[in-house]
Amino acid sequence: MEKSSHYASLPPDVILRKVEEEAVLLNLKNTRYYSLDPVGTRMVEVLTSSSSFEQASALLSEEYDIDPVTLQSDLQELINKLLARGLIEIS
Amino acid sequence: MQNNKIPSALYRIAGRNIQVTPALPGLQSFCVGEHEISLPLTFSDLAAITMQPPLLRGQGLLYGRNTNVQVWKDEHGFLLGIASVGFFWTKQDGSKIYQVSLQNKLSPNLLIQALVGPPLILALALQGIWCLHASAIEINGRVLAFLGESGTGKSTLSAWLAQQPAIRLVADDILPVTMHAGLMFASPHFPQLKLPGGKQYASGLPENLPLGKLYLLEEDTRFLIQRTSSVNAALTIAGNTAASRLFEPILLSNHLDFCSQAASAVPVSRLMYPRQLTELPAVWQILESDLTGGND
Numbered sequence: 001m002e003k004s005s006h007y008a009s010l011p012p013d014v015i016l017r018k019v020e021e022e023a024v025l026l027n028l029k030n031t032r033y034y035s036l037d038p039v040g041t042r043m044v045e046v047l048t049s050s051s052s053f054e055q056a057s058a059l060l061s062e063e064y065d066i067d068p069v070t071l072q073s074d075l076q077e078l079i080n081k082l083l084a085r086g087l088i089e090i091s
Numbered sequence: 092m093q094n095n096k097i098p099s100a101l102y103r104i105a106g107r108n109i110q111v112t113p114a115l116p117g118l119q120s121f122c123v124g125e126h127e128i129s130l131p132l133t134f135s136d137l138a139a140i141t142m143q144p145p146l147l148r149g150q151g152l153l154y155g156r157n158t159n160v161q162v163w164k165d166e167h168g169f170l171l172g173i174a175s176v177g178f179f180w181t182k183q184d185g186s187k188i189y190q191v192s193l194q195n196k197l198s199p200n201l202l203i204q205a206l207v208g209p210p211l212i213l214a215l216a217l218q219g220i221w222c223l224h225a226s227a228i229e230i231n232g233r234v235l236a237f238l239g240e241s242g243t244g245k246s247t248l249s250a251w252l253a254q255q256p257a258i259r260l261v262a263d264d265i266l267p268v269t270m271h272a273g274l275m276f277a278s279p280h281f282p283q284l285k286l287p288g289g290k291q292y293a294s295g296l297p298e299n300l301p302l303g304k305l306y307l308l309e310e311d312t313r314f315l316i317q318r319t320s321s322v323n324a325a326l327t328i329a330g331n332t333a334a335s336r337l338f339e340p341i342l343l344s345n346h347l348d349f350c351s352q353a354a355s356a357v358p359v360s361r362l363m364y365p366r367q368l369t370e371l372p373a374v375w376q377i378l379e380s381d382l383t384g385g386n387d
Contacts, residue, residue: 022322
């Protein structure tokens, strides 16, 4: 299987559906549902379409007008939470 | 393959045709056709399938008791084993249900309760109809649904409301719903087995009605209606869908599509009130206010 060129991806057994600006995630392995607020939803969108953590954080820092250090800390915190629940894979 | 032909019936339930074999007299009011067929599954087929570990395990309420349900998948459909009842096979397009092997001396009431549970709910889900744990009423041509597990007061609330002028009972415990052209519809045509005979089927109502609002019932000391966010609405609909623990991944994915679309189509609110019969008139007051107040 060809490896994704994106920094992060959703595992094959995780489904994300946007509901307006927010999102619902379903982990098919344990049938658990999770929700993401608008900022978390946008972070996941950018993480799964950027080639690196730095590229994702630079784009988000610009979008939300937040200093890069704070943004990177928030982004890493979200990644850690998603990883702990098996909701994201880092390439 | 068995050669003995047995009576089979085509039932029209929740706007979908489902063939059930053998036919069930208790579903006669839904029958739209009868014929005779051979059961396509033999006992040896059943033994071969159940030798494998089940794909899914879950629990369902049967006669008020939690009952174990196991699901196996073969190339043409799903085999459901319901503890103390027997095995049912649902075709993968949801068009047919076979009672494959049942316990000896099974009461007709228990059989119909079991069939109207996981096998029928799965068959409808495979046809894009999702069954909510909900009671419901019809008022001014649209449906209000009250979500909640058993014991949350949804049947009592709907039964009381249905005694008010111009309100009709649509569902007591299970409400089939679907999306069509961006709108959510509810179907009153589903056997409501907890209601007394003769009232189990809202035959005077159309096959589909637009769904106006969903309320999640919560006990509280206050009388309050609070709209949920869209994402919480989707989670509420997902969490109150009957038999969803028996859905395999493709069906779960379709179900999540439905929940996210439904959450954008219909407002979902928490309805909080003290759970006492004497308080139901006050509940109706806040519902009327919610319906006319444009809280959408």
